Amino acid sequence: MRNSSTRRSGFLFRLAGAAAVAATALTPITPAAARAARAAPDNAVPVCKGVEGYAASFGGRRTFLWHPDVLMRLKAGRDSDPAIKAAYAGLIGKADIAMGRTLFTVADKLTIPPSGSRNDYLSIVPNYFPDPAKPNGPWIRGEGTNPDRMTNKFDIADLDRMSADVEILALAYYFSENPRYATRAASIVRTWFLDPKSRMNPNMNFAHTVPGRENGRPDGVFETQRVQRVIDAVGLIGPSGFFTADDGKGLEKWFSDYVDWLRNSTHGKGASIQRNINAMWYDSQITHFALYARRTDVVKSVVQDFSKRRLPVHFGADGSMALEATRSRSLFFSIASLGAAYNVAEIASCVDIDLWNLEEGGRGIRKSSDFIAKYHGNTASWPFPESDRNRTDIDDLMYRANRVWGAAYTPNPRVELARYFKM
Template structure:
């Protein structure tokens, strides 16, 4: 029997392409759980940390309401396609070659080229869009003030729906390297930010700020994007990646397929996951060997696990339990135990790491405790911090 099918997950509150809508007053979310957000909302008045985080959230949301929404039309450069609606970004760790400044760029792993955030490219606009959708949607949920729902809808409409500003549903020119490639398979990773936007759209659902027609159009955008991921040369090549890129590819395709009401695609990925990913990317100790060769090895280990958890959450919506699946004696629980053992022990980590990601580890362990706990892992994040990080 296939490892993923060997476990019978309880009937999920997240129901396939409907997400948590039945239990969340029509809010079709996939990451955001009704119980978690309801608990945080109830704590606003009685927990000072949560209350302070809420006030900070509203202050940031108010500033965002006054800003022009980001779009792919903001960049100064023109894609090689000649169509500014195509997304363009620069590969993070690639730099001009000092020996040949006008020649092909060279790679410096772990050393970020600050030009990736310049307005020559779309990456900073994408980051701003996803952050604003997240913040404004949460502000609407916690405050009940419709203006934040309208702000969320405006952000989403500008990036995905408005013919004048919308992004074409592809990443053909993402993570380009001058002199090497106009766009690489690795660029598919840039789209992982869209996972949070899907939940932002769901969170504002009861407001009607996005009309049924607009919601349908958004689903269609993601259906076309999934098709690009599955059929394009860059998409197919990224799916073959054996590190965090492959995990995030699976996480994206499955979640976008659920949102686009194509659950069969998500199911296929989830059922293949134990053999295709767990057995091949987690070793017997629980480590992820492909991430350990990086200059930010602990960071990328956590980043890869976050992708695996995101995929497992999507699988749970389909009644498939990947959190307890084992393949060749390897599991996501082992991988969680492996990184958890280094909490508070940065000096003992035997691989290269430029900056210890303590907060990221704590956030991951909160998720792990929700999955395998309570009490399986230390919980050190306050409700206030959870409120600020409700979306991925």
Template sequence: MNRLISSLAAIGVACTSLPAVAQSPVAPVCDGSAGYSAAFDGRRTFLWRPDWLTTIKSRLSDDASLQPAWTALKARADAALTREPYTVVTKTMTPASGDKHDYMSMGPYWWPDRSKPHGLPYVRRDGQFNPEKDTKAFDVSSLEGMSQDVQALALAHYFTGDPRYAAKAGEMIRVWFLDPATKMNPNFNHGQAVPGRVSGRAEGVIDAHRLVRVVEAAGLLLPTDALTREENEALQDWFGELVQWMATSTIGRQERAAENNHGLYYDTLITHFALFAGMDDAAQAVAERAKTRRLAAQIDPDGSLPKELTRTRSLHYTTWTLTAAFDLADEARCVGVDLWNYRSEDGRSLHGAADFVAAYAGREQEWLWPELNKAETDGMYEVLQRAAWAWDDPSYAAKAALYAERNADISLNLRVPPYAQ
């Protein structure tokens, strides 16, 4: 399969050379689809930086601030050791395709219409989660559980060296992606379906954001025997097929055309998966185009994200979108594209967007736009923490510190250490 040529043609961008991007002299270099492997003893990660993880590992035994996150992650990894692997074939409903191997989820904000027989068709209530989406009828809870477990197991193995964690992570990856009897087909044709309306929507592609954890975890485990060489190659091929589907399917193309967080997540995900699959030029093409198609188009000159400010959870969606944009900027750096410092002629930039959010640090209750839950601060914390590193700016770190205690147990703290000059 000529994945590179067909993917570039579908994306609609000509292949170009990969220019160098200036980086801090002390920062490790992410080198295309090789990722950070050269600086990380063969571990092929793209977002999990070796200097950050080695720093965290060295501090783990005596840094009290890391203990809540480590306790939570280790508890999850230990529980995963006894858990049966997740698979798409055990859901109780069958997708419209008739194939249980096809992933299926339900739109999170869709509810039965009580005025209609059997509640059909469902109606939308933005920002209000229907718990039906998390039942065994669908796959999203299994996808979330699998990706969180694989991430926890991979990190627990890295921090402790216990081979049980690596072996269990390999088993979970094998069952979800590789075993013919249980594997997921590499598509999201039936993601975020709406009962009585449609069997799958473009918005369902965003469910794949959970696979970012799997890609990084698989790369972290590469030097172990969690997966054989042939299995690692098969996993790369699976993600290559997913890239093909995202680039060529009707649903994939519709999601690519989205002008809000969905479009930005599409670029982030296809870039990440392309890097993992060895499709560097495809990743570079998407990242380069994101300057104008995403950053200049979705960020206003004042730093706001207007498409997200109209939502009932506008602060959540602003920080949710920025974390995806930050991932894309990190991925883009691997293929010589600088999104961190891109600035349009009229001043639209990631830096400006980070400043827009940072202005409300410590006073999120004063956020001027609709927000159903102003007590949710993990998104604000991540944006500020990562912004400090991105622009070597301790002022962001000081603002992130306002949220450190409230978010002490989240896994971000074991992947991105507090900023230090």
């Protein structure tokens, strides 16, 4: 249920995390090395193996974007490394707060969607408001953000908080081994996705609604990128037994149904062809959701289309994220767009496809990483419009690039703690 007060949400890009390298050097895991390791089941280097993810290397924990080697190293240093110990204490504090929140559900929002079912997700376009001259008429465009957007009139605040809490609680369970955190995470997931009375129907038909004008827009699909956090969190609590095999099958079915909606609905297909960050996050979502739902055919189809649909359009020959470069917050959106591409490349590696080093017409993820890396620690020199040049989220990209390509990319030593302890 909900707190009726307005909730503030973190930026939607939080899934990719604020990563960072700890004091120890990271060994780059190239796609070629991953394929070699895949052939040796007992290899010490964790390898994402198809629909099972990292389960074979991680005690049955079926994760895809969270790396077992990092998590195990951080857990080993929990009590001995002062920086890890402090980060762990902060995570437990957040988890204890999450334990005290009521369960989230789409079914108790105050506004009924156009379908008549509260089980359908509902959100509004941020910059539309009721028309003072026509209280019952169509909403009109205005300045700023409608404050009702993040209240219990709609679902986005609960979607954001639900996803964040599941992630925090799963990490707290892993690092502490306290079963109460896994129990609560499992309850939150069952309430949001599985219980017939409280579950969200697997569609975004009414995301980015403009009352009186539009019953949803393709842009609204972006909002479910938050849910990517749930997938690896569920994998992390899997061995606890509190999220049962039947729960897992039910959740796989939910995501499979949502994948079908993304592929076949008007809004889903619309999101896939947008010429902006939304299309990149569409790929990030559908590949992650489909792999969790054991639909490798969908993953491979989207990944194989990446070179034709994304590289020529979203990536500039100069290495810039071409479609984001003209925006007033071009650095912010370039980082977020490339972060989505990193997610797709990680999922692609799970099915033996190398997107990290793929180039088409001089465009590619590596080249765009090199372009942004030039401004790491020097964002003031960013050559495109940017209203906030004091950005630190570039650190996450450098952390992830370091894992793939090695020391050519220098990450901030604190980013890893921020990523895995939700600092």
